Amino acid sequence: MPNSTTTAVNGCAAAARAVSEIEADLRTFETEERRRLGLDDGVEPWRDPDVIPFTEEQRAITTILFGGLTRMHEALLESTFQRFGYRAKALDCPDTAALQWGKEFGNRGQCNPTYFTVGNLLKYLLELRDSQGMDPADIVRNYVFVTTGACGPCRLGSYITEYRKVLRDAGFGGFRIMDVRKFGEHKRNPNVAGLKLDLPITVAGYKCILAGDVMNLLACRIRPYEAVPGAADAAIGECREILCDAFRRGKSVRRALRRCRNVLDRVEVNRLIPKPKVAIIGEFWAMTTEGDGNYHLQRFLESEGAECEIQPVSNFLLYELWEVVHDTRERMMLRRRDGRKHDMEKEFPLLTLGACRSIGFVARATFGSYARAAGLTNHSLPDMDHLAHIAREIYPLELRGGEGHLEVAKVIEAASRNKAHMVVTVKPFGCMPSSGVSDGIQSLVTARYPEVNLCAIETSGDGAVGVYSRVQMALFKARARAREEYEKALADIGIDEPEQLRQGKRHGKLRSATYYPRHKVAGTAANALYELGGK
Protein backbone atom coordinates (compact mmCIF):
# COMPACT_ATOMS: atom_id res chain seq x y z
CA MET A 1 0.00 0.00 0.00
CA PRO A 2 1.47 3.39 -0.91
CA ASN A 3 1.77 5.70 2.06
CA SER A 4 0.05 9.09 2.12
CA THR A 5 3.26 11.01 1.17
CA THR A 6 3.69 8.93 -1.97
CA THR A 7 0.02 9.48 -2.89
CA ALA A 8 0.39 13.24 -2.52
CA VAL A 9 3.56 13.29 -4.64
CA ASN A 10 1.86 11.26 -7.35
CA GLY A 11 -1.17 13.61 -7.25
CA CYS A 12 1.03 16.67 -7.67
CA ALA A 13 2.90 15.08 -10.55
CA ALA A 14 -0.41 14.24 -12.28
CA ALA A 15 -1.67 17.80 -11.79
CA ALA A 16 1.59 19.23 -13.15
CA ARG A 17 1.31 16.91 -16.17
CA ALA A 18 -2.25 18.03 -16.77
CA VAL A 19 -1.23 21.69 -16.58
CA SER A 20 1.66 21.22 -18.98
CA GLU A 21 -0.64 19.33 -21.38
CA ILE A 22 -3.12 22.20 -21.27
CA GLU A 23 -0.30 24.66 -21.89
CA ALA A 24 0.96 22.60 -24.79
CA ASP A 25 -2.57 22.50 -26.23
CA LEU A 26 -2.85 26.24 -25.85
CA ARG A 27 0.50 26.79 -27.59
CA THR A 28 -0.57 24.54 -30.44
CA PHE A 29 -3.87 26.42 -30.69
CA GLU A 30 -2.08 29.77 -30.66
CA THR A 31 0.33 28.63 -33.37
CA GLU A 32 -2.53 27.40 -35.54
CA GLU A 33 -4.52 30.61 -34.99
CA ARG A 34 -1.51 32.81 -35.78
CA ARG A 35 -1.01 30.86 -38.97
CA ARG A 36 -4.71 31.03 -39.85
CA LEU A 37 -4.88 34.79 -39.26
CA GLY A 38 -1.68 35.45 -41.11
CA LEU A 39 0.08 36.84 -38.07
CA ASP A 40 3.24 34.83 -38.68
CA ASP A 41 3.56 35.88 -42.29
CA GLY A 42 5.53 39.01 -41.50
CA VAL A 43 2.30 41.03 -41.87
CA GLU A 44 2.58 44.27 -39.95
CA PRO A 45 -0.41 45.29 -37.86
CA TRP A 46 -2.39 48.05 -39.57
CA ARG A 47 -1.46 51.55 -38.59
CA ASP A 48 -3.44 54.62 -39.43
CA PRO A 49 -1.37 56.81 -41.73
CA ASP A 50 -1.56 60.31 -40.37
CA VAL A 51 -2.20 62.30 -43.53
CA ILE A 52 -2.55 60.78 -46.95
CA PRO A 53 -1.92 63.72 -49.27
CA PHE A 54 -4.55 65.73 -51.03
CA THR A 55 -2.35 68.16 -52.88
CA GLU A 56 -3.08 71.23 -54.94
CA GLU A 57 -2.21 69.36 -58.16
CA GLN A 58 -4.80 66.68 -57.34
CA ARG A 59 -7.61 69.19 -56.89
CA ALA A 60 -8.75 69.27 -60.51
CA ILE A 61 -9.33 65.51 -60.66
CA THR A 62 -10.54 64.98 -57.10
CA THR A 63 -14.16 64.95 -55.93
CA ILE A 64 -14.69 65.97 -52.34
CA LEU A 65 -17.37 63.83 -50.68
CA PHE A 66 -19.04 64.93 -47.47
CA GLY A 67 -22.23 64.48 -45.45
CA GLY A 68 -23.64 64.35 -41.94
CA LEU A 69 -25.81 67.48 -41.92
CA THR A 70 -29.32 68.15 -43.21
CA ARG A 71 -30.18 68.06 -46.93
CA MET A 72 -30.53 71.83 -46.98
CA HIS A 73 -27.11 72.44 -45.44
CA GLU A 74 -25.44 69.91 -47.68
CA ALA A 75 -26.95 71.35 -50.86
CA LEU A 76 -25.74 74.84 -49.90
CA LEU A 77 -22.26 73.61 -49.00
CA GLU A 78 -22.02 71.70 -52.28
CA SER A 79 -22.85 74.90 -54.18
CA THR A 80 -20.26 76.81 -52.17
CA PHE A 81 -17.55 74.30 -52.98
CA GLN A 82 -18.45 74.66 -56.63
CA ARG A 83 -18.21 78.43 -56.41
CA PHE A 84 -14.62 78.10 -55.21
CA GLY A 85 -13.75 75.74 -58.05
CA TYR A 86 -13.94 72.39 -56.25
CA ARG A 87 -15.62 69.23 -57.43
CA ALA A 88 -17.83 68.32 -54.51
CA LYS A 89 -20.64 65.91 -53.80
CA ALA A 90 -22.87 65.64 -50.75
CA LEU A 91 -23.71 62.01 -50.05
CA ASP A 92 -27.36 61.00 -49.71
CA CYS A 93 -28.86 60.84 -46.25
CA PRO A 94 -27.65 57.57 -44.62
CA ASP A 95 -30.20 54.75 -44.62
CA THR A 96 -30.46 51.27 -43.12
CA ALA A 97 -28.46 49.75 -45.98
CA ALA A 98 -25.62 52.15 -45.06
CA LEU A 99 -25.84 51.02 -41.44
CA GLN A 100 -25.54 47.40 -42.53
CA TRP A 101 -22.44 48.11 -44.62
CA GLY A 102 -20.91 49.99 -41.69
CA LYS A 103 -21.60 47.14 -39.31
CA GLU A 104 -20.26 44.55 -41.69
CA PHE A 105 -16.83 46.15 -41.95
CA GLY A 106 -16.63 48.24 -38.76
CA ASN A 107 -15.19 47.22 -35.43
CA ARG A 108 -17.67 46.11 -32.82
CA GLY A 109 -18.79 48.53 -30.15
CA GLN A 110 -18.85 51.74 -32.19
CA CYS A 111 -21.60 54.27 -31.78
CA ASN A 112 -24.32 54.32 -34.40
CA PRO A 113 -23.33 57.51 -36.29
CA THR A 114 -19.98 55.86 -37.09
CA TYR A 115 -21.65 52.90 -38.77
CA PHE A 116 -24.18 55.05 -40.60
CA THR A 117 -21.59 57.53 -41.85
CA VAL A 118 -18.87 55.16 -42.98
CA GLY A 119 -21.47 52.70 -44.30
CA ASN A 120 -22.98 55.49 -46.35
CA LEU A 121 -19.61 56.36 -47.81
CA LEU A 122 -18.86 52.72 -48.52
CA LYS A 123 -22.27 52.27 -50.15
CA TYR A 124 -21.49 55.16 -52.50
CA LEU A 125 -18.03 53.81 -53.37
CA LEU A 126 -19.43 50.34 -54.03
CA GLU A 127 -21.99 51.86 -56.34
CA LEU A 128 -19.20 53.61 -58.25
CA ARG A 129 -17.39 50.29 -58.49
CA ASP A 130 -20.28 47.92 -59.18
CA SER A 131 -22.84 50.02 -61.04
CA GLN A 132 -20.57 52.46 -62.84
CA GLY A 133 -17.71 50.01 -63.37
CA MET A 134 -15.02 52.23 -61.89
CA ASP A 135 -11.74 50.67 -60.91
CA PRO A 136 -11.18 50.79 -57.10
CA ALA A 137 -7.71 52.25 -57.71
CA ASP A 138 -9.31 55.13 -59.65
CA ILE A 139 -11.87 55.64 -56.92
CA VAL A 140 -9.11 55.87 -54.32
CA ARG A 141 -7.17 58.27 -56.54
CA ASN A 142 -10.07 60.54 -57.52
CA TYR A 143 -12.17 60.86 -54.36
CA VAL A 144 -11.61 62.16 -50.87
CA PHE A 145 -14.04 62.17 -47.94
CA VAL A 146 -13.94 65.24 -45.73
CA THR A 147 -15.38 64.99 -42.25
CA THR A 148 -14.86 66.36 -38.81
CA GLY A 149 -12.84 64.81 -36.04
CA ALA A 150 -11.97 65.55 -32.45
CA CYS A 151 -9.39 64.61 -29.90
CA GLY A 152 -12.11 63.02 -27.79
CA PRO A 153 -13.44 62.47 -25.28
CA CYS A 154 -16.07 60.29 -26.93
CA ARG A 155 -15.83 58.02 -29.96
CA LEU A 156 -15.77 60.98 -32.30
CA GLY A 157 -12.04 61.00 -31.53
CA SER A 158 -11.54 57.71 -33.37
CA TYR A 159 -13.97 58.17 -36.25
CA ILE A 160 -11.41 58.96 -38.92
CA THR A 161 -9.19 56.00 -38.07
CA GLU A 162 -12.23 53.74 -37.97
CA TYR A 163 -13.41 54.95 -41.39
CA ARG A 164 -10.00 54.35 -42.96
CA LYS A 165 -9.86 50.85 -41.52
CA VAL A 166 -13.37 50.01 -42.78
CA LEU A 167 -12.52 51.18 -46.30
CA ARG A 168 -9.27 49.23 -46.33
CA ASP A 169 -11.11 46.05 -45.32
CA ALA A 170 -13.76 46.69 -47.98
CA GLY A 171 -11.15 46.91 -50.74
CA PHE A 172 -10.48 50.65 -50.84
CA GLY A 173 -7.16 50.71 -48.99
CA GLY A 174 -5.54 54.15 -49.00
CA PHE A 175 -8.82 56.02 -49.52
CA ARG A 176 -8.39 59.52 -48.17
CA ILE A 177 -10.52 60.37 -45.17
CA MET A 178 -9.52 63.81 -43.99
CA ASP A 179 -10.32 65.98 -41.04
CA VAL A 180 -11.65 69.28 -42.34
CA ARG A 181 -9.63 71.16 -39.70
CA LYS A 182 -6.37 69.92 -41.23
CA PHE A 183 -7.04 72.05 -44.30
CA GLY A 184 -6.48 75.13 -42.20
CA GLU A 185 -2.76 74.23 -42.47
CA HIS A 186 -2.81 74.41 -46.26
CA LYS A 187 -0.24 77.23 -46.38
CA ARG A 188 2.50 75.35 -44.59
CA ASN A 189 1.59 71.75 -45.43
CA PRO A 190 1.42 70.86 -49.15
CA ASN A 191 -0.14 67.50 -48.23
CA VAL A 192 -3.38 69.26 -47.36
CA ALA A 193 -3.27 72.02 -49.96
CA GLY A 194 -5.96 70.30 -52.05
CA LEU A 195 -8.59 72.22 -50.12
CA LYS A 196 -7.66 75.77 -49.18
CA LEU A 197 -9.61 76.46 -46.05
CA ASP A 198 -8.96 80.19 -46.11
CA LEU A 199 -11.12 83.04 -44.83
CA PRO A 200 -13.43 83.44 -47.87
CA ILE A 201 -14.41 79.77 -48.04
CA THR A 202 -14.72 79.51 -44.24
CA VAL A 203 -17.02 82.54 -44.12
CA ALA A 204 -19.06 81.19 -47.03
CA GLY A 205 -19.32 77.83 -45.21
CA TYR A 206 -20.65 79.52 -42.06
CA LYS A 207 -23.17 81.43 -44.15
CA CYS A 208 -24.38 78.10 -45.54
CA ILE A 209 -24.86 76.80 -42.01
CA LEU A 210 -26.78 79.89 -40.92
CA ALA A 211 -28.95 80.10 -44.03
CA GLY A 212 -29.62 76.34 -43.87
CA ASP A 213 -30.67 76.66 -40.24
CA VAL A 214 -33.07 79.48 -41.05
CA MET A 215 -34.69 77.47 -43.83
CA ASN A 216 -34.96 74.29 -41.73
CA LEU A 217 -36.55 76.19 -38.85
CA LEU A 218 -39.05 77.76 -41.23
CA ALA A 219 -39.85 74.40 -42.78
CA CYS A 220 -40.67 72.96 -39.35
CA ARG A 221 -42.93 75.92 -38.60
CA ILE A 222 -44.82 75.79 -41.89
CA ARG A 223 -45.17 72.10 -42.79
CA PRO A 224 -47.50 71.07 -39.92
CA TYR A 225 -49.95 73.88 -40.72
CA GLU A 226 -50.05 73.67 -44.53
CA ALA A 227 -53.54 73.56 -46.01
CA VAL A 228 -52.46 71.60 -49.10
CA PRO A 229 -50.33 68.53 -48.32
CA GLY A 230 -46.87 68.79 -49.90
CA ALA A 231 -47.09 72.54 -50.56
CA ALA A 232 -44.50 73.42 -47.92
CA ASP A 233 -42.01 70.84 -49.20
CA ALA A 234 -42.42 72.12 -52.75
CA ALA A 235 -41.82 75.70 -51.58
CA ILE A 236 -38.78 74.68 -49.53
CA GLY A 237 -37.43 72.84 -52.58
CA GLU A 238 -37.82 76.01 -54.64
CA CYS A 239 -36.06 78.02 -51.93
CA ARG A 240 -33.21 75.52 -51.89
CA GLU A 241 -32.68 76.12 -55.61
CA ILE A 242 -32.71 79.90 -55.10
CA LEU A 243 -30.16 79.68 -52.30
CA CYS A 244 -27.95 77.17 -54.10
CA ASP A 245 -27.84 79.49 -57.06
CA ALA A 246 -26.89 82.42 -54.82
CA PHE A 247 -24.11 80.46 -53.11
CA ARG A 248 -22.85 79.03 -56.39
CA ARG A 249 -22.57 82.48 -57.94
CA GLY A 250 -21.42 84.31 -54.79
CA LYS A 251 -24.54 86.53 -54.75
CA SER A 252 -26.19 88.19 -51.77
CA VAL A 253 -27.61 85.57 -49.41
CA ARG A 254 -29.96 88.08 -47.82
CA ARG A 255 -31.50 88.96 -51.16
CA ALA A 256 -31.95 85.26 -51.95
CA LEU A 257 -33.62 84.75 -48.57
CA ARG A 258 -36.01 87.61 -49.27
CA ARG A 259 -37.01 85.83 -52.49
CA CYS A 260 -37.49 82.66 -50.45
CA ARG A 261 -39.83 84.51 -48.13
CA ASN A 262 -42.05 85.40 -51.09
CA VAL A 263 -42.07 81.76 -52.18
CA LEU A 264 -42.94 80.54 -48.69
CA ASP A 265 -45.69 83.10 -48.24
CA ARG A 266 -47.53 81.53 -51.14
CA VAL A 267 -48.10 78.40 -49.00
CA GLU A 268 -51.57 78.46 -47.49
CA VAL A 269 -51.54 77.66 -43.76
CA ASN A 270 -53.94 77.40 -40.87
CA ARG A 271 -52.16 78.38 -37.66
CA LEU A 272 -55.26 77.93 -35.55
CA ILE A 273 -55.05 74.15 -35.32
CA PRO A 274 -53.91 73.16 -31.81
CA LYS A 275 -50.90 70.91 -32.22
CA PRO A 276 -48.49 69.53 -29.63
CA LYS A 277 -45.09 71.16 -29.89
CA VAL A 278 -42.24 68.66 -29.60
CA ALA A 279 -38.66 69.75 -29.00
CA ILE A 280 -36.15 67.35 -30.53
CA ILE A 281 -32.84 67.32 -28.69
CA GLY A 282 -30.07 64.80 -28.03
CA GLU A 283 -26.85 63.75 -29.69
CA PHE A 284 -25.90 66.03 -32.56
CA TRP A 285 -25.91 63.58 -35.46
CA ALA A 286 -28.91 61.59 -34.27
CA MET A 287 -31.13 64.63 -33.87
CA THR A 288 -29.92 66.30 -37.08
CA THR A 289 -30.13 63.46 -39.58
CA GLU A 290 -33.33 63.23 -41.60
CA GLY A 291 -33.49 59.56 -42.44
CA ASP A 292 -33.30 56.05 -40.98
CA GLY A 293 -30.68 57.23 -38.48
CA ASN A 294 -33.46 58.54 -36.25
CA TYR A 295 -36.38 56.72 -37.90
CA HIS A 296 -37.37 59.89 -39.80
CA LEU A 297 -38.35 61.34 -36.46
CA GLN A 298 -39.45 64.79 -37.64
CA ARG A 299 -41.65 63.38 -40.37
CA PHE A 300 -43.10 60.78 -38.05
CA LEU A 301 -44.00 63.39 -35.43
CA GLU A 302 -45.57 65.60 -38.09
CA SER A 303 -47.57 62.68 -39.45
CA GLU A 304 -48.89 62.24 -35.91
CA GLY A 305 -50.08 65.84 -35.87
CA ALA A 306 -47.18 67.46 -33.98
CA GLU A 307 -45.07 70.52 -34.67
CA CYS A 308 -41.33 69.93 -34.24
CA GLU A 309 -38.90 72.35 -32.73
CA ILE A 310 -35.48 71.39 -34.02
CA GLN A 311 -32.03 72.47 -32.88
CA PRO A 312 -30.16 74.50 -35.49
CA VAL A 313 -26.59 73.48 -36.32
CA SER A 314 -25.48 76.97 -35.25
CA ASN A 315 -26.31 76.04 -31.65
CA PHE A 316 -23.55 73.49 -31.70
CA LEU A 317 -21.08 75.97 -33.18
CA LEU A 318 -21.98 78.44 -30.43
CA TYR A 319 -21.51 75.69 -27.87
CA GLU A 320 -18.01 75.00 -29.23
CA LEU A 321 -17.23 78.70 -28.96
CA TRP A 322 -18.58 78.71 -25.41
CA GLU A 323 -16.23 75.82 -24.56
CA VAL A 324 -13.19 77.83 -25.66
CA VAL A 325 -14.31 80.87 -23.66
CA HIS A 326 -15.14 78.83 -20.56
CA ASP A 327 -11.87 76.89 -20.59
CA THR A 328 -9.77 79.98 -21.26
CA ARG A 329 -11.41 81.84 -18.37
CA GLU A 330 -10.95 78.91 -16.02
CA ARG A 331 -7.29 78.60 -16.89
CA MET A 332 -6.76 82.31 -16.35
CA MET A 333 -7.93 81.82 -12.75
CA LEU A 334 -5.56 78.95 -12.03
CA ARG A 335 -2.73 79.71 -9.64
CA ARG A 336 0.31 77.71 -8.66
CA ARG A 337 1.11 77.00 -5.02
CA ASP A 338 3.41 79.99 -4.97
CA GLY A 339 0.54 82.19 -6.16
CA ARG A 340 1.97 82.71 -9.66
CA LYS A 341 -0.14 82.13 -12.74
CA HIS A 342 -0.07 78.82 -14.59
CA ASP A 343 1.23 78.75 -18.13
CA MET A 344 -1.69 79.23 -20.45
CA GLU A 345 -2.53 76.80 -23.20
CA LYS A 346 -3.25 79.77 -25.45
CA GLU A 347 -0.58 82.41 -25.53
CA PHE A 348 -2.82 85.47 -25.51
CA PRO A 349 -5.92 84.53 -23.51
CA LEU A 350 -7.49 87.97 -23.63
CA LEU A 351 -7.09 88.00 -27.38
CA THR A 352 -8.73 84.56 -27.54
CA LEU A 353 -11.65 85.77 -25.46
CA GLY A 354 -12.02 88.89 -27.60
CA ALA A 355 -11.89 86.88 -30.82
CA CYS A 356 -14.53 84.44 -29.52
CA ARG A 357 -16.78 87.27 -28.45
CA SER A 358 -16.47 88.89 -31.90
CA ILE A 359 -17.14 85.62 -33.74
CA GLY A 360 -20.18 84.96 -31.54
CA PHE A 361 -21.47 88.48 -32.12
CA VAL A 362 -21.03 88.28 -35.89
CA ALA A 363 -22.64 84.82 -36.03
CA ARG A 364 -25.69 86.01 -34.08
CA ALA A 365 -25.99 89.22 -36.07
CA THR A 366 -25.75 87.33 -39.37
CA PHE A 367 -28.28 84.77 -38.22
CA GLY A 368 -30.62 87.58 -37.15
CA SER A 369 -30.35 89.35 -40.49
CA TYR A 370 -30.92 86.10 -42.42
CA ALA A 371 -33.88 85.27 -40.19
CA ARG A 372 -35.45 88.70 -40.80
CA ALA A 373 -34.90 88.42 -44.55
CA ALA A 374 -36.53 84.99 -44.75
CA GLY A 375 -39.38 85.80 -42.37
CA LEU A 376 -38.23 83.72 -39.41
CA THR A 377 -39.64 85.88 -36.64
CA ASN A 378 -39.66 85.43 -32.88
CA HIS A 379 -36.64 83.18 -32.86
CA SER A 380 -33.20 83.80 -31.43
CA LEU A 381 -30.17 81.64 -30.93
CA PRO A 382 -29.78 80.49 -27.32
CA ASP A 383 -27.65 82.28 -24.78
CA MET A 384 -24.93 79.73 -24.04
CA ASP A 385 -24.01 81.30 -20.70
CA HIS A 386 -27.61 81.05 -19.57
CA LEU A 387 -27.81 77.39 -20.61
CA ALA A 388 -24.58 76.66 -18.75
CA HIS A 389 -25.94 78.46 -15.70
CA ILE A 390 -29.14 76.42 -15.52
CA ALA A 391 -27.39 73.10 -16.20
CA ARG A 392 -24.39 73.46 -13.90
CA GLU A 393 -26.16 72.42 -10.73
CA ILE A 394 -27.07 69.08 -12.24
CA TYR A 395 -24.37 68.43 -14.81
CA PRO A 396 -20.70 69.47 -14.49
CA LEU A 397 -19.79 71.89 -17.26
CA GLU A 398 -16.42 70.24 -17.65
CA LEU A 399 -17.99 66.95 -18.74
CA ARG A 400 -17.66 67.02 -22.49
CA GLY A 401 -18.45 64.75 -25.40
CA GLY A 402 -21.61 64.83 -27.44
CA GLU A 403 -23.70 67.83 -26.48
CA GLY A 404 -22.18 68.09 -23.00
CA HIS A 405 -24.48 69.90 -20.60
CA LEU A 406 -26.67 71.26 -23.43
CA GLU A 407 -28.99 68.27 -23.40
CA VAL A 408 -29.75 68.82 -19.72
CA ALA A 409 -30.11 72.58 -20.11
CA LYS A 410 -32.56 72.26 -22.99
CA VAL A 411 -34.88 70.02 -20.98
CA ILE A 412 -34.81 72.43 -18.03
CA GLU A 413 -35.43 75.33 -20.38
CA ALA A 414 -38.37 73.56 -22.06
CA ALA A 415 -39.90 72.79 -18.66
CA SER A 416 -39.25 76.04 -16.83
CA ARG A 417 -40.24 78.35 -19.69
CA ASN A 418 -43.05 76.18 -21.03
CA LYS A 419 -41.45 75.97 -24.46
CA ALA A 420 -42.75 72.57 -25.56
CA HIS A 421 -45.44 70.07 -24.67
CA MET A 422 -42.97 67.25 -25.04
CA VAL A 423 -39.23 66.77 -25.37
CA VAL A 424 -37.77 63.86 -27.33
CA THR A 425 -34.14 63.21 -26.61
CA VAL A 426 -32.47 61.08 -29.23
CA LYS A 427 -29.57 58.89 -28.26
CA PRO A 428 -27.69 56.76 -30.78
CA PHE A 429 -27.05 53.18 -29.80
CA GLY A 430 -23.58 52.93 -28.29
CA CYS A 431 -23.25 56.63 -27.54
CA MET A 432 -21.28 57.16 -24.35
CA PRO A 433 -22.09 60.77 -23.40
CA SER A 434 -25.71 60.69 -24.47
CA SER A 435 -26.36 57.41 -22.61
CA GLY A 436 -25.00 58.95 -19.45
CA VAL A 437 -27.30 61.92 -19.83
CA SER A 438 -30.53 60.40 -21.09
CA ASP A 439 -30.36 57.20 -19.01
CA GLY A 440 -28.92 58.75 -15.89
CA ILE A 441 -29.01 62.49 -15.40
CA GLN A 442 -32.35 63.12 -17.06
CA SER A 443 -34.11 61.09 -14.35
CA LEU A 444 -32.85 63.67 -11.86
CA VAL A 445 -34.07 66.46 -14.13
CA THR A 446 -37.53 64.91 -14.42
CA ALA A 447 -37.64 64.43 -10.64
CA ARG A 448 -37.00 68.17 -10.19
CA TYR A 449 -39.27 69.22 -13.05
CA PRO A 450 -42.10 66.67 -12.95
CA GLU A 451 -44.11 68.72 -15.44
CA VAL A 452 -41.68 67.89 -18.25
CA ASN A 453 -42.98 65.30 -20.70
CA LEU A 454 -39.68 63.68 -21.62
CA CYS A 455 -39.29 60.76 -23.99
CA ALA A 456 -35.77 59.37 -24.41
CA ILE A 457 -35.33 57.13 -27.41
CA GLU A 458 -32.42 55.03 -28.52
CA THR A 459 -31.79 54.76 -32.23
CA SER A 460 -30.24 51.41 -33.03
CA GLY A 461 -31.31 51.25 -36.67
CA ASP A 462 -33.87 48.54 -35.97
CA GLY A 463 -36.82 48.34 -33.57
CA ALA A 464 -38.57 51.32 -35.17
CA VAL A 465 -41.98 50.01 -34.06
CA GLY A 466 -40.97 50.09 -30.40
CA VAL A 467 -39.61 53.64 -30.73
CA TYR A 468 -42.72 54.86 -32.54
CA SER A 469 -45.03 53.39 -29.93
CA ARG A 470 -43.09 55.05 -27.07
CA VAL A 471 -43.22 58.38 -28.87
CA GLN A 472 -46.95 57.94 -29.50
CA MET A 473 -47.58 57.34 -25.79
CA ALA A 474 -45.80 60.55 -24.83
CA LEU A 475 -47.58 62.36 -27.67
CA PHE A 476 -50.95 61.39 -26.24
CA LYS A 477 -50.17 63.46 -23.16
CA ALA A 478 -48.72 66.28 -25.24
CA ARG A 479 -51.84 66.46 -27.40
CA ALA A 480 -54.05 66.76 -24.34
CA ARG A 481 -51.87 69.59 -23.02
CA ALA A 482 -51.98 71.44 -26.33
CA ARG A 483 -55.76 71.16 -26.43
CA GLU A 484 -56.15 72.38 -22.83
CA GLU A 485 -53.87 75.31 -23.47
CA TYR A 486 -55.81 76.21 -26.60
CA GLU A 487 -59.16 76.13 -24.87
CA LYS A 488 -57.83 78.28 -22.08
CA ALA A 489 -56.55 80.78 -24.64
CA LEU A 490 -60.00 80.91 -26.28
CA ALA A 491 -61.58 81.56 -22.89
CA ASP A 492 -58.93 84.17 -21.99
CA ILE A 493 -59.52 86.21 -25.14
CA GLY A 494 -63.26 85.71 -24.86
CA ILE A 495 -64.23 84.09 -28.15
CA ASP A 496 -65.89 80.76 -28.89
CA GLU A 497 -64.94 80.32 -32.48
CA PRO A 498 -61.32 80.84 -33.63
CA GLU A 499 -62.51 81.59 -37.16
CA GLN A 500 -63.78 84.93 -35.83
CA LEU A 501 -60.13 85.96 -35.75
CA ARG A 502 -59.86 85.61 -39.51
CA GLN A 503 -62.25 88.50 -40.01
CA GLY A 504 -60.97 92.03 -40.06
CA LYS A 505 -57.90 93.54 -41.70
CA ARG A 506 -55.52 93.36 -38.80
CA HIS A 507 -55.63 89.59 -38.78
CA GLY A 508 -54.66 89.22 -42.42
CA LYS A 509 -51.23 88.02 -41.28
CA LEU A 510 -52.83 84.73 -40.27
CA ARG A 511 -52.77 83.94 -43.97
CA SER A 512 -49.00 84.43 -44.18
CA ALA A 513 -46.97 81.23 -43.92
CA THR A 514 -44.09 83.09 -42.31
CA TYR A 515 -46.29 84.59 -39.59
CA TYR A 516 -45.38 83.04 -36.26
CA PRO A 517 -46.76 84.35 -32.98
CA ARG A 518 -44.70 85.45 -29.96
CA HIS A 519 -44.05 82.85 -27.29
CA LYS A 520 -46.42 83.00 -24.35
CA VAL A 521 -47.31 79.34 -23.91
CA ALA A 522 -45.96 76.26 -25.66
CA GLY A 523 -48.50 75.83 -28.45
CA THR A 524 -48.40 77.89 -31.63
CA ALA A 525 -52.18 78.00 -32.08
CA ALA A 526 -52.70 79.21 -28.49
CA ASN A 527 -49.96 81.83 -28.96
CA ALA A 528 -51.67 83.01 -32.14
CA LEU A 529 -54.95 83.34 -30.24
CA TYR A 530 -53.32 85.43 -27.52
CA GLU A 531 -51.46 87.63 -29.99
CA LEU A 532 -54.35 88.21 -32.35
CA GLY A 533 -56.79 88.50 -29.46
CA GLY A 534 -54.67 91.33 -28.08
CA LYS A 535 -53.52 89.54 -24.90
Ligand code: SF4
Ligand atom coordinates in the same frame (compact mmCIF):
# COMPACT_ATOMS: atom_id res chain seq x y z
S1 SF4 B 1 -21.57 61.84 -28.90
FE1 SF4 B 1 -22.05 59.67 -28.87
S2 SF4 B 1 -22.79 59.16 -30.90
FE2 SF4 B 1 -21.76 61.12 -31.02
S3 SF4 B 1 -19.65 60.60 -31.57
FE3 SF4 B 1 -19.70 60.72 -29.35
S4 SF4 B 1 -20.08 58.62 -28.67
FE4 SF4 B 1 -20.61 58.73 -30.84
